[in-house]
Amino acid sequence: MGYWACCQTEPMREGAAAHFLQLxxxxxxxxxxRVVRAHRGRKIETKPPLFPSYLFLMVTAGxxxxxxxxxxxxxxxxxxxxxxxxADQIIDDLRKRERNGxxxxxxxxxxKPGDRVKVLQGPFADHxxxxxxxxxxERVLVLLALLGGQQRVELAKADxxxxxx
Numbered sequence: 001m002g003y004w005a006c007c008q009t010e011p012m013r014e015g016a017a018a019h020f021l022q023l024x025x026x027x028x029x030x031x032x033x034r035v036v037r038a039h040r041g042r043k044i045e046t047k048p049p050l051f052p053s054y055l056f057l058m059v060t061a062g063x064x065x066x067x068x069x070x071x072x073x074x075x076x077x078x079x080x081x082x083x084x085x086x087a088d089q090i091i092d093d094l095r096k097r098e099r100n101g102x103x104x105x106x107x108x109x110x111x112k113p114g115d116r117v118k119v120l121q122g123p124f125a126d127h128x129x130x131x132x133x134x135x136x137x138e139r140v141l142v143l144l145a146l147l148g149g150q151q152r153v154e155l156a157k158a159d160x161x162x163x164x165x
Contacts, residue, residue, distance in 0.1 A: 028055060
């Protein structure tokens, strides 16, 4: 049969690397996110990779050709100069989360736009602001009063907490 492995690609070249790996007869899996954002009053859907600069490939016989495909930097190894195995269960779980070929991040925040938050750490520690929205990879947008105006700042979700008024 074969096993799943992971390879690192050049930045923003995951799709091209997947194309060349498929030409080399590898089965490839590149999970993508569904990100909907507002831009000038319109909703825009983008489809960035779930794991930027990485994709999965099925290794059946030889794996050396995959390393030399265009836009592939390296295969992730187990320390013994052979590709590290990715459990089939991980790939199955990712595929189960897909809807129409895209993965949607869960809305776990509990915060709503306009909620008052306090920054816990970092250069803006102890500042208060307004929650604007969730970004991919556990990042949030916060509106802070800085330098005589309001500035949008992107922070780690763990760096803020809701404040009761």
